[in-house]
Amino acid sequence: MASSNSQVAVRDRLRIAIQKNGRLSQPARALLGSCGLTWRESPDHLFCHGESAPIDLLLVRDDDIPGLLESGLCDLGIVGRNVLSEYNERASSTCGQVQPSELRGLGFGGCRLSLAIPQAWTWQGAGQLQGKRIATSYPGLLARWLADAGVDAEVVELSGSVEIAPRLGQADAGCDLVSSGATLSANQLKPVEDILYSEAVLAGRSNSLPPVLRDLADTLVRRLDGVLRIRDSKLLLFQASRHEVDAVVRLLPDAEVPTQYPLEDGETLALQALCHGAVTWQRMEELKRAGARGLMVLPVERMLA
Ligand SMILES: Nc1ncnc2c1ncn2[C@@H]1O[C@H](COP(=O)(O)OP(=O)(O)OP(=O)(O)O)[C@@H](O)[C@H]1O
Ligand SMILES: O=P(O)(O)OC[C@H]1O[C@H](OP(=O)(O)OP(=O)(O)O)[C@H](O)[C@@H]1O
Ligand SMILES: [Mg+2]
Numbered sequence: 001m002a003s004s005n006s007q008v009a010v011r012d013r014l015r016i017a018i019q020k021n022g023r024l025s026q027p028a029r030a031l032l033g034s035c036g037l038t039w040r041e042s043p044d045h046l047f048c049h050g051e052s053a054p055i056d057l058l059l060v061r062d063d064d065i066p067g068l069l070e071s072g073l074c075d076l077g078i079v080g081r082n083v084l085s086e087y088n089e090r091a092s093s094t095c096g097q098v099q100p101s102e103l104r105g106l107g108f109g110g111c112r113l114s115l116a117i118p119q120a121w122t123w124q125g126a127g128q129l130q131g132k133r134i135a136t137s138y139p140g141l142l143a144r145w146l147a148d149a150g151v152d153a154e155v156v157e158l159s160g161s162v163e164i165a166p167r168l169g170q171a172d173a174g175c176d177l178v179s180s181g182a183t184l185s186a187n188q189l190k191p192v193e194d195i196l197y198s199e200a201v202l203a204g205r206s207n208s209l210p211p212v213l214r215d216l217a218d219t220l221v222r223r224l225d226g227v228l229r230i231r232d233s234k235l236l237l238f239q240a241s242r243h244e245v246d247a248v249v250r251l252l253p254d255a256e257v258p259t260q261y262p263l264e265d266g267e268t269l270a271l272q273a274l275c276h277g278a279v280t281w282q283r284m285e286e287l288k289r290a291g292a293r294g295l296m297v298l299p300v301e302r303m304l305a
Pocket of ligand 1 (some may be wrong): 019020021022023024049060061062063079080081082083109110111176179180198199200
């Protein structure tokens, strides 16, 4: 994609690209929404004007996001690590501008890029692939893995339905995304090596934005950090006698240091702790046995560090 740094210089609104239709579309929108962003809705359009902040949304094919970032037409993007890594793997062999990099893992869209062989084969290691044909939509990442393993194999590039290639005789093995493994087993394949662990990531060109856009991007990333940090967090409120507090706090290794207030009797403390792990009924009962009283578990809506 051609360079367009001049367009970056004149823009004063941040642009963030997300997938238009697909697995990452809704979770990406929801995540940005929980950062306080709203847009003028236009379901059939590819550009949504930001209302709550000068941050506009671009709705595109996920494969196009790294290129939009590299060209400067877009400032941030939400895309699978698999797509970003493949783009950078290919770009590194051609050289060019500042490549987009991963700024944050976002905790959804989890899957693996795995090498899969016919179920009838017994896996004996990478050497078994010497001289074989491997179908994939990720030729850059696969070629890198093969080179690292010292294996000379033919990479057969397909844009989709990779799992059917061995059945059709188009390839001997495949390399594709795996989540439940159902698609592989439906095609009589089995995963033998994981090449990449992927999830949706926030991507951008760090340190290359003009000041106005960088301030907007920094604000958004700070909000995002707050949202990600509390996503599975709960606020625990309880009381405990002074001599039992240590025993209760030992049961909260995933909590931040609790805030403590002495009550009037001088013996009881009121405590509040931000807990980052699951607070199940069983866990509450253990806390109660250790001396916690009046336990309350509250959702955390927002947090700004
Ligand atoms: N089975 C899966 N389970 C979980 N996440 C997946 C799975 N398959 C893909 N993903 C993740 O979701 C991303 C988007 O997948 P999707 O199938 O919607 O992409 P696509 O068909 O390439 O869409 P587009 O039309 O935008 O090009 C993938 O790049 C990957 O990061
Ligand atoms: O391990 P599983 O849970 O079966 O998931 C893996 C499948 O999911 C993705 O395909 P998708 O369903 O998105 O179809 P597409 O590649 O044609 O878009 C991926 O390309 C695999 O084929
Ligand atoms: Mg795609």
